[in-house]
Amino acid sequence: MATAAIIVAAGRGTRAGGGLPKQFRPLAGRRVIDWTLDAFANVDHRVLVLASEDHDAWQIFGKTGLILAPGGADRAGSVRNGLDALAAVAPGKVLIHDAARPCVSQEVIASVIDALDHHDGAAPGLPVTDALWTGTKGLVTGTRDRSGLYAAQTPQGFRYDALYAAHKSHPGGAADDVQVARDAGLDVAIVPGHADNLKITTPEDFARAEHILRGQMDIRLGNGFDVHRFGEGDHVTLCGVAVPNGRGLQGHSDADVGMHAVTDAIFGALADGDIGQHFPPSDPQWKGAESHIFLRHAVSLAGERGYRITHVDVTMICERPKIGPHAQAMRAAMAEIMGLELGQVSVKATTSERLGFTGREEGIAAIATATLVKP
Numbered sequence: 442m443a444t445a446a447i448i449v450a451a452g453r454g455t456r457a458g459g460g461l462p463k464q465f466r467p468l469a470g471r472r473v474i475d476w477t478l479d480a481f482a483n484v485d486h487r488v489l490v491l492a493s494e495d496h497d498a499w500q501i502f503g504k505t506g507l508i509l510a511p512g513g514a515d516r517a518g519s520v521r522n523g524l525d526a527l528a529a530v531a532p533g534k535v536l537i538h539d540a541a542r543p544c545v546s547q548e549v550i551a552s553v554i555d556a557l558d559h560h561d562g563a564a565p566g567l568p569v570t571d572a573l574w575t576g577t578k579g580l581v582t583g584t585r586d587r588s589g590l591y592a593a594q595t596p597q598g599f600r601y602d603a604l605y606a607a608h609k610s611h612p613g614g615a616a617d618d619v620q621v622a623r624d625a626g627l628d629v630a631i632v633p634g635h636a637d638n639l640k641i642t643t644p645e646d647f648a649r650a651e652h653i654l655r656g657q658m659d660i661r662l663g664n665g666f667d668v669h670r671f672g673e674g675d676h677v678t679l680c681g682v683a684v685p686n687g688r689g690l691q692g693h694s695d696a697d698v699g700m701h702a703v704t705d706a707i708f709g710a711l712a713d714g715d716i717g718q719h720f721p722p723s724d725p726q727w728k729g730a731e732s733h734i735f736l737r738h739a740v741s742l743a744g745e746r747g748y749r750i751t752h753v754d755v756t757m758i759c760e761r762p763k764i765g766p767h768a769q770a771m772r773a774a775m776a777e778i779m780g781l782e783l784g785q786v787s788v789k790a791t792t793s794e795r796l797g798f799t800g801r802e803e804g805i806a807a808i809a810t811a812t813l814v815k816p
């Protein structure tokens with residue numbers, strides 16, 4: 442049985458303020474409406490109801506595979522127009538959803554659709570948990586029993602034919618589609634709603650919705666920078682690879698300037714000092730140490746703190762040696778040490794156009810970033 446979703450987005454959002462109607466305002470990197478439409482990406486047909494005056498929105502969404510319908514004088518009118526637009530499609534089930542509820546979960550949508558196998562209608566409700574008062578002029582005038590009371594959410598789902606007929610014969614003034622359906626004698630099941638499925642109504646609701654959509658994810662970028670001076674030697678070690686060179690790099694350890702920059706980028710993302718604090722040059726045990734020891738330590742510290750390294754990028758700045766021929770081996774070596782895929786490790790290089798200490802070939806500099814994510 443085909444399922445369609447009607448997203449009503451023709452309101453003016455007067456209570457939310459802020460110029461543009463709330464459904465077109467930015468939220469967690471996109472527009473509110475983009476989140477809402479995406480939540481219904483898996484239904485067979487999607488209808489978007491837009492106010493006739495929202496010319497830009499008609500332009501933008503006209504280019505997508507959505508069915509567009511014009512808004513009505515009130516929400517019920519907008520729903521009615523959405524139902525009209527589906528007449529040719531005649532889906533078995535239809536879901537009516539507020540564009541202003543971008544945080545709806547797949548679980549809530551699925552439970553509404555499933556309940557329609559046994560009922561004419563189904564909608565998410567949240568049992569009221571706060572005590573309820575009546576009040577006038579800032580004074581409490583009474584209390585109400587909250588038992589059996591629910592806060593109504595959307596999507597509200599129905600058999601399409603039954604809801605369409607109910608809307609056609611309804612005199613108007615219904616609070617929502619559940620009331621329209623019930624007035625026509627349809628049975629409507631309550632499925633569990635979710636507190637996160639808020640309807641953006643006031644300006645404060647944007648921050649709450651943003652928090653829900655971005656989740657608790659902690660994404661960090663750290664940077665690292667290192668320089669080593671040229672000295673005696675016949676090779677340099679860069680990002681774990683020994684590269685033949687007329688001179689070597691001087692340093693307390695193996696002077697792997699690229700790996701040190703990456704290591705410092707990880708410490709930076711963790712806000713936990715730098716390589717010199719973790720492995721003091723004054724400590725003889727680190728003399729001549731291979732730099733993978735430092736990098737492995739930083740990686741395991743990130744893991745202990747619950748972070749996953751998702752990407753590192755390092756740029757070496759030198760005239761010589763040429764890095765290009767060794768870049769793949771360097772990526773592979775670093776990926777192996779950090780337990781990452783090759784596609785998560787970037788190694789590149791640039792000259793400094795013969796300017797400065799790197800241009801005069803006095804040493805090599807490296808700059809790195811690391812991305813760490815805690816879900």
Ligand code: CTP
Nearest residue numbers: 449450451452453454455456515516519540541
């Ligand atoms: N809606 C609609 N057509 C209308 C009125 C409302 O499509 N004539 C939609 C809104 O775009 C919103 C949903 O119905 O997605 C719920 O309505 P509400 O939260 O009241 O939104 P607005 O009417 O836009 O806001 P306000 O009442 O603050 O002006």
Ligand code: MG
Nearest residue numbers: 452453454516
């Ligand atoms: Mg309104």
